[in-house]
Amino acid sequence: MRKARRWFSRNLIRIYAVMGFTYLFIPVLYTFAFSFNNSSKSNLVWRGFTFNNWKNPCGAPDVCNALGNSIKIGLIATAIATVLGTMIAFALGRYAFKGRSLVNLLIFLPMATPELVLGASLLTMFLNFGFNPGFVTIVIAHVMFCISFVVVTVKARIASLDPRLEQAAMDLYADERETFRRITFPLLAPGIAGAALLAFSLSFDDFIITNFNSGNVNTFPKFVYISAERGLPAQANVIGSAMFFIALIVVLLGQVVQRRRKVS
Amino acid sequence: MVDASTSAHGDIKLSNLTKSFADFTAVDDLTLTIPEGSFFALLGPSGCGKTTTLRMIAGLEEPTAGSIFIGNTDITHMRPYKRPVNTVFQNYALFPHLSIFENVAFGLRRRGIKDVKEQVDKVLDLVELPHLAQRKPLQLSGGQQQRIAVARAIVNRPALLLLDEPLGALDLKLRRQMQIELKWIQTEIGLTFVHVTHDQEEAMTMADTIAVMNEGRIEQMGSPADLYDNPKTAFVANFLGQSNLIKGSIESNGSESLVVNLFGQKVAVPRARSSARDSSILVGIRPEKLRISPETSSASGNVLTGGIIEDVSYIGVSTQYQVLMPWGQELMVFEQNDDGVPPLDKGDRITLSWEPIFTFGLDGSEDANAGSELHNDEEE
Numbered sequence: 228m229r230k231a232r233r234w235f236s237r238n239l240i241r242i243y244a245v246m247g248f249t250y251l252f253i254p255v256l257y258t259f260a261f262s263f264n265n266s267s268k269s270n271l272v273w274r275g276f277t278f279n280n281w282k283n284p285c286g287a288p289d290v291c292n293a294l295g296n297s298i299k300i301g302l303i304a305t306a307i308a309t310v311l312g313t314m315i316a317f318a319l320g321r322y323a324f325k326g327r328s329l330v331n332l333l334i335f336l337p338m339a340t341p342e343l344v345l346g347a348s349l350l351t352m353f354l355n356f357g358f359n360p361g362f363v364t365i366v367i368a369h370v371m372f373c374i375s376f377v378v379v380t381v382k383a384r385i386a387s388l389d390p391r392l393e394q395a396a397m398d399l400y401a402d403e404r405e406t407f408r409r410i411t412f413p414l415l416a417p418g419i420a421g422a423a424l425l426a427f428s429l430s431f432d433d434f435i436i437t438n439f440n441s442g443n444v445n446t447f448p449k450f451v452y453i454s455a456e457r458g459l460p461a462q463a464n465v466i467g468s469a470m471f472f473i474a475l476i477v478v479l480l481g482q483v484v485q486r487r488r489k490v491s
Numbered sequence: 492m493v494d495a496s497t498s499a500h501g502d503i504k505l506s507n508l509t510k511s512f513a514d515f516t517a518v519d520d521l522t523l524t525i526p527e528g529s530f531f532a533l534l535g536p537s538g539c540g541k542t543t544t545l546r547m548i549a550g551l552e553e554p555t556a557g558s559i560f561i562g563n564t565d566i567t568h569m570r571p572y573k574r575p576v577n578t579v580f581q582n583y584a585l586f587p588h589l590s591i592f593e594n595v596a597f598g599l600r601r602r603g604i605k606d607v608k609e610q611v612d613k614v615l616d617l618v619e620l621p622h623l624a625q626r627k628p629l630q631l632s633g634g635q636q637q638r639i640a641v642a643r644a645i646v647n648r649p650a651l652l653l654l655d656e657p658l659g660a661l662d663l664k665l666r667r668q669m670q671i672e673l674k675w676i677q678t679e680i681g682l683t684f685v686h687v688t689h690d691q692e693e694a695m696t697m698a699d700t701i702a703v704m705n706e707g708r709i710e711q712m713g714s715p716a717d718l719y720d721n722p723k724t725a726f727v728a729n730f731l732g733q734s735n736l737i738k739g740s741i742e743s744n745g746s747e748s749l750v751v752n753l754f755g756q757k758v759a760v761p762r763a764r765s766s767a768r769d770s771s772i773l774v775g776i777r778p779e780k781l782r783i784s785p786e787t788s789s790a791s792g793n794v795l796t797g798g799i800i801e802d803v804s805y806i807g808v809s810t811q812y813q814v815l816m817p818w819g820q821e822l823m824v825f826e827q828n829d830d831g832v833p834p835l836d837k838g839d840r841i842t843l844s845w846e847p848i849f850t851f852g853l854d855g856s857e858d859a860n861a862g863s864e865l866h867n868d869e870e871e
Binding site for chain 2: 389391392394395396397398399400401402405409410413414
């Protein structure tokens with residue numbers, strides 16, 4: 228009895244970790260497993276193993292159209308938000324100007340505001356200005372909430388950049404443009420890339436704001452939400468699992484590249 | 492592109508150079524000339540304005556007033572990348588994402604030189620690290636990074652090389668070695684070096700000329716030996732080595748020497764070595780110039796009696812005494828252990844004496860402790 232208790236107290240942290248990870252990964256595993264379900268309409272009951280869904284991910288009506296929209300919106304919004312956000316981060320991190328602390332505060336607002344409020348007020352604004360909700364309004368909305376995350380991420384990176392490196396470049400005959408190209412940008416690139424990945428994933432799985440401002444354009448999260456009511460096709464599980472593994476590979480690649488950079 | 496990055500050379504002239512920030516003046520009306528080819532040190536405690544002066548010469552700080560010339564070229568407001576000046580930064584500032592080779596080649600490439608390999612290899616040979624060319628900076632030790640920082644600057648053959656506390660991050664042994672190497676490199680390539688440091692020993696080891704800075708001004712400028720032997724202010728006397736400064740009043744003013752009353756005892760001060768403006772004087776004597784002897788034995792030269800040994804530290808080559816004088820002041824004495832006589836003991840009553848020629852006189856209105864608390868100060 229005492230032995231068991233001692234074993235328990237010694238391994239408590241491990242047990243806790245296993246429980247935590249189980250809690251986190253059961254939904255993922257479930258999604259992955261049911262992507263192999265030989266279902267016809269609803270994907271709720273296990274009806275046998277098949278590769279058919281993976282062979283034919285666009286098999287369900289509209290699923291690939293929605294996915295394509297999500298990827299397009301994600302790429303465009305990420306590109307715009309990353310460029311604008313990086314520029315704002317530079318302004319906030321490098322220059323003293325009137326109203327800087329106010330801007331710093333305002334940048335945080337979209338992150339702190341409930342998405343429901345953002346989505347609803349954006350829709351009101353678009354309608355007031357006579358914009359029909361659709362692809363463009365989704366992109367505008369996504370750029371808006373992604374910028375904050377880009378600014379915060381890149382600003383942290385800029386703050387940790389030793390200003391003497393840029394001074395050293397200037398001292399070694401590099402003008403402002405060359406200094407940015409050869410020193411500042413390469414050193415900030417990992418931070419900017421991280422910010423872009425974050426922006427893409429935020430854009431890709433946003434549902435609430437998108438739902439308000441999308442009109443009849445379908446995105447992947449919206450597709451999942453709507454079809455959940457009448458039975459989700461297994462193709463949604465296929466795409467969800469695929470996205471998960473792509474993200475995993477990107478993270479692993481990033482780790483490998485960083486480790487190699489340090490060594491060589 | 493017409494610029495001065497390769498053409499200008501000559502003496503460096505700073506005229507009335509001033510840098511004011513919102514609430515204080517870092518550099519206050521500084522005027523000095525640094526001869527071409529010399530090893531010049533700006534020495535002072537942190538916050539004395541030496542680094543700001545260096546950064547103005549490099550172009551990284553805009554002067555509030557005054558001008559900077561290299562030969563006949565005015566570089567006061569020139570962008571840093573147009574100046575024939577390169578800097579070895581404190582903590583080196585090597586580019587972490589570039590190889591050692593590319594770090595060193597950086598300046599050459601920016602000036603549009605295509606074939607950099609020969610020059611880079613040559614300078615890596617000079618700093619004895621050719622085998623590290625393909626490494627990244629973070630894989631190098633502190634001493635190696637320091638040498639690469641020097642190589643990266645001197646490969647450009649600037650008219651002026653600036654060194655900002657370049658040895659501050661190294662341990663003592665490595666610092667000594669690098670001092671000798673830097674001096675050797677400077678002699679080898681014949682560039683003008685301006686070296687900023689708070690370490691008086693470092694400045695004295697390497698520099699031909701030292702300017703001692705304090706509160707944005709130059710206290711005194713000269714060769715290491717001149718500054719050490721003939722300090723003109725209490726700050727210099729205390730910051731460069733140690734000094735015993737004793738308050739006194741001038742009793743008579745001879746043609747060769749002054750007779751000074753130090754709390755009732757009379758000593759001679761060479762007239763030429765006194766910078767006292769009136770009868771009030773600070774008499775200065777370096778601790779190693781003092782001789783210490785038991786009260787009973789006779790002494791010649793300048794003599795001060797009535798001291799009691801308060802503390803004895805045996806250092807090996809020398810013994811350091813702390814002696815309490817009758818007027819309550821503690822004096823330092825360094826005695827070489829070269830005569831086989833065992834050191835005196837704590838509590839012994841002793842007499843101090845020294846050759847009058849070693850005495851220097853400072854103005855009596857000065858603070859006798861100025862600069863002494865700043866010894867071995869941390870870097871800025």
